[in-house]
Amino acid sequence: MSDPMSAPILRFDGVSRDFSAQNGFFGRKRTMRAVDGVTLDIPRGKVTGVVGESGCGKSTLARLALHLLKPSIGHVYFEGNDLAGLKPAALRRQRRHMQMVFQDPYSSINPRFSIRDAVMEPFQVHGIRHTPAEGKERAARLLEMAGLDPQLAEHYPHQLSGGQKQRVGIARALALEPNLIVLDEPTASLDVSIQAQIIALLADLKSRLGLTYLFISHDLGLVRYFCDRIVVMYLGAAVEILPSTDAPHRHPYTRTLMESAFLPDPERRRAVTRLTGEIPSAFERPPGCAFATRCSFASGRCYAEKPVLLTTGRHAVACHHPLD
Template sequence: MSTAAGQAGTPAERGARDDVLVRARGLQVHFPVSSKGLRRRRTGAVRAVDGVDLDIRRGETLGLVGESGCGKSTLGNALLRLVEPTAGRVEFDGTDVTALSAKALRALRRRAVMVFQDPYASLDPRTTVGQTVAEPLQVHSLHRGTEARAARVAELLELVGLDPSVASRYPHEFSGGQRQRVGIARALAGEPDFVVCDEAIASLDVSVQAQVLNLLRDLQQRLGLTYLFVSHDLAAVRHVSDRIAVMYLGRVVEVGDAADVSARPQHPYAQALLSAVPLPDPAAERRRERIVLSGDVPSATRVPSGCRFRTRCPRAFSPCPDVDPALQEVEPAHTAACHLHGVVGVPVAAGEHTGA
């Protein structure tokens, strides 16, 4: 966005834009597919992220949900430029991340970090917990001096609920939940503003998941953090999120307040996802109708024309094969990309049909 465009609009509109910490527009991440053999040539691309528009507001938790393989983790990586976008733009606090030099990107790494899915794989088994948590302090030249860094490491371990005395221990001496706490402490070492939690509780026991979720919420309140919480666990997302974005086959198809999306999902895919979440009331669980989708998710190398969900949608009709629906407001602060709501879309030109 140009400076002139950024200043346009009413004071309220400018304030709403300033409230956005992370913004993606037209974001694409395509991975090339090559033929086998000696003369390898590009035969196509995996469209992991395929035109995402998304805003993440300061201090909120945006939950990102969808089936495995829909592009959630790739989107989180692209927002931090851990993978290079193929096209589109990512802004962090008004700065175009996609245009940053290596030096400027290194400075961004202090303010925007990730908590990884697997606490067993994300920690170096040859490095003590204290050394792991201290590494960002050394990289960003924070708390210089051995004593100052040791004091900061102790403070960070206490912050995530670990005794500072464990700093001399190695990852194999900890449980999965404790290792994830170490990973969170490492992520917080640079005093970040934005944290991507990439399936951060997926590999943990259910009882430990609740502890880590509560820890993340407590840290957010104490430190003013902004989260992108990536998960396929809708129950956890509803518990921790302020807003929810639903993703399908590389595209965000619905965004709204967590309570609204949970109670009144507007996209047929979101409705199917939420119908699969068990209800705590057995009577209500027996009464409700489960939406069962037919078929499998299409290949990300051959995305269907028009609405990419149409091949599995029980309510698909005439516009769906030919017009790609755009996100439009269907309720106040609640958007969906579906022709059932009279959504404006982009007609598919001749030759652009890439699937069934």
């Protein structure tokens, strides 16, 4: 009998998500595919990073993970349960075990709430009651876990710095003792020194609490430092899954993306492979590989046949001509 703890905590099975938009005031309705046929396992107890250019579908994938958005096609399984198949009450119970830390700490906290109210909000949403004394003690403990002075519980968001607000967001995410936390660009709006503190806090919490992270970021250096494995997305599709941060890049796009990361050591700087051509429109996807128009290795097959994410050799890559 298989060990349930060895199974992935989260699984995307052929997931696509479409959005409709009007092409001008009198134009026809068009459909954009933000996430395109993603099949992906998120292993328990690991940090899985998702990277790619702006508009590649990273944040949409994060919201699909928590069923904040419903898939247009495919299924999302959390701890073996198809989230789309759960009734509202069951879905609410399931969401106690999966939480999110948002990108913008300034807008993710209700400005009318005190910090204690903000941290205790998840308990109210799930109908978990505390006496005033219990609520004060629980909020203080959560703030301490996030590296904040419990006396800040009486303050309001406008009295806190951006880094402190993000710590409040982390404390709130920890309130219901989740197993999975989705981190959607959690350090993007913070100063570099504060980013380092937040990442150190997240690493410590993961170690102490046995958490699993799905880490969405555009910062390649941060992803390499913090994550155990990396999923590379291009125009809504997963094009490569690196099993470790030092695994060789097999997709031409991954190579270009990783080479573009700045290295502060002059002796380690590399020549960057420049990309030419335009990213295809998400409203009018090409029939073959979406990267073909920008790839120096593209063949006629690439323009006609869409590559499938397959494990060939060392790890999974969606490319007709993977690099050695």
